[in-house]
Amino acid sequence: MTNTDNATASEPAQVDYKYAWYASGVLMLAYTFSFLDRQILNLMVGPIRADLNISDFQFALLAGAAFGIFYTIMGLPLGWAADRFKRKWIITAGVTVWSLMTMLCGFARNFPQLFAARIGVGVGEAALSPSAYSMLSDYFDKSRLPRAMSIYTTGIFVGAGIALILGGAVVSAVQTHPDITLPLIGQMKSWHMVFVIVGLPGLLLALLMSTLKEPERRDRTVEDKDIKLGAVFSYMRRFPMMSVSLMLGAALYSVTTYSDTWYPELFIRTWDWSPAQSGMVNGISSLVGGPIGLIFAGWYSGHLLKRGVNDACLRLTAYGALAITIPATLMPLMPSSWMMAGLLFPTKLFSALTPVLIPSAIQLVAPNQIRGQMGAIFLFTVGILGVSLGPILPATLTDFIFHDDNALRYSLSITTAILGPLTFVTLWMGLKEYRAAFAEAEARRAGQEVAS
Template sequence: MSTHDGLMGVSAPSAPRIWPHAGWAWFAVAALMVAYTSSFIDRQILTLLVQPIRADLTISDTQFSLLAGIAFSLFYTVMGVPLARLADRGSRRWIIFWGIVVWSVMTVACGLANSFWALFAARIGVGIGEAALSPAAYSMISDYFPPRQRARALAVYSMAPYIGAGLALMIGGAVIDAIAQAGALQLPFVGELAPWQQTFVLVGAPGLLIAALFIIVREPPRHGVTKSGVQAGVLKYMWSRKSTFYMLIFAFSIFGMAGISYLAWAPAVLIRQHEMTPADVGFSYGLVLLLAATPGVLVGGWMTDWFANRGRTDAPLRVAILALIASIPFAVAMPLMPSRDLAIAALAGFSFFAGVMNSLPATALQSVAPNQLRAQITAIYFLIGNLISLGLGPTIVAAISDQWLGGDQSIGLSLAIVSGATVAIAALLLTRALKSFRDSVEEAREWQEPAR
């Protein structure tokens, strides 16, 4: 405040917010998307190596499931919250830098492991490293772009899981086969590496180059900082606005049950009901993820910004509700289709609308979260979402099939029932959240800095 302002008793208006240059902003989004794609490949590659790992380490299916499941997912979800707290208080790009270094080094360590427990420990390290990425990334992107351009930027970042999964399914097997044909490799100081170990080293090492990108990426200035209610902590802040935050989190998590169930059981449907080989399923599903789900993510971001630029403060929820309703016929029909081609076509339809949904939770939560709580709220969403979607979705499908529908050949009908029901419930919950979400957006406008 100047002396003149003080004498007049008038506060100086806050300076208009000047957003980072678009070139730097999109460079950061591209770097984050590459990192996210790499992380997804690093976490998923294990599932393609089940047979050689079991043979070399003489482990059971149960032990392998621990490597693929709890060793990664437990530490990925739990460590996300304290790492997000650091991201809300410090340099997000350096947290991401060290996260990439950790998960890349630990992926390489997976390739050097020669026992179950060594591989288990390395998988824990991968989970901890990857937990540093997305909460900090969403917060950074929200400070790079004004609200009415933010959904598209978040959508570009959110394409990464589909790109990573699609590439892993389509070309992962071929790369692994090529390494296997080359045989074991002798390295100085390390000794002999089996083909599955070489695969881990091959996918982990480039992560160190990706980490170097974040020496160039700039930390954007923070905006949307408020003192109203945040001192009590993230949980109390969210609880005081539970009709917005927890309704959104539970709605998106319940939809996640359908998405995860499809990833887990759609391949089994194609194999059991249409006699496709695992290799054919991998290629077909990978192609669907790349050509249907990935464009869907961009469409979701574009539609959200389109609605927002026309004054719809509830834009991300409106787009989500439309996508959910549109996805129901495909979700129900795919497992019941009489032919392979129709089943894959329905799978593509569901995957497209699942892609539309993919970036909307982050877009919605970031638009109503104070800057100093953004990463933590994202991490809490991941924690609850993973517990619900991963913990319940595939298991409920299997339980209904086994207990009430007659077993293996009924998995498709069970998938149709569970996915149709969960998608409908998610749409209903989001519809009920519209008013409270609009109120929260209006509240957020009070502490958002003016922008230009």
């Protein structure tokens, strides 16, 4: 075999980076739609509470637990599937399911019905990230992977921003057009129609997703039939401190970031803003601050990796935990609405670090045959703690400790002030083991290149 043949055989995923970047853009579009469908209800707290006669805590269950728990539970078997089957078809099926379930939210007439539909959204969205992480790790090499992850995760903030801006405009229109009459269906509230309109385009996205080329799996060390379900846990037991940092540390970080469910309502309750005003300010901060944070995280971590800072992804996440604590703790307590709005930007910027850095950190050290499952466990812990508890913790303090809806600002501030330092310590304590796991992964890759 010639040297040229050797290079070609060892780098199959690098043949066409143009297509790889295109694929990462399509996956980003899917992530955008997932967050649009997931977070569209965050600016509709008032209308949904009024129409369904529910409390802050019950709304938090819709925003967090109904979605988050089933999102995480289904992520584990879907991560297992991502290590064995064609990932583009797993994602295509997931996009179809969550789009249909989002539309079904528009037909809910009571709390249990909306709760059940939100479970369906979570189940569908669980198919996306484990397979997307695995595909991206096969499309790109280690120095490009963080940048590809940053493109993919831009969808979080683009989707959330669009949801806030669109939701605010529609909710503000409820007073003038509270009901819409449709043939065969009858009267629907405006918030019902939002779900239907947002869910429909996802079906076209599913068609686009089905056209992606499945990347060749890289760094395989065993055959598919030899993959054991417990292999991922055996790997994590070998690096326990690293695993705690990657999974629990990221989950604690996400509790702070997902408490932003209440940010739109915070401006409405504290400063008597309209939903349109609050949606516009929160949406713009998400559309601007989030992508800047993502691009920075992807670029700078890639730069550090090229310089040999092998723990760059985990180290930067730990620094981010300290950085986000300051604006996220102070923001709800600001004495004016525009000072509060100004601190939204750094809060959104630092909240963007975890979705890029932790999945990249996992993909850089985990053997190929367990990458999907490792990604699914990451999503499991983030979902159980972050997606579920992020909305619930502030609501619990507001409803059961302060007994005052207007105390939401204090609930949000207390939540972040406690969790920020705890998150930093949890992330930092795994750095040493992460460096050891990275060295092992480098040796594994080098060995396979020689064998090729």
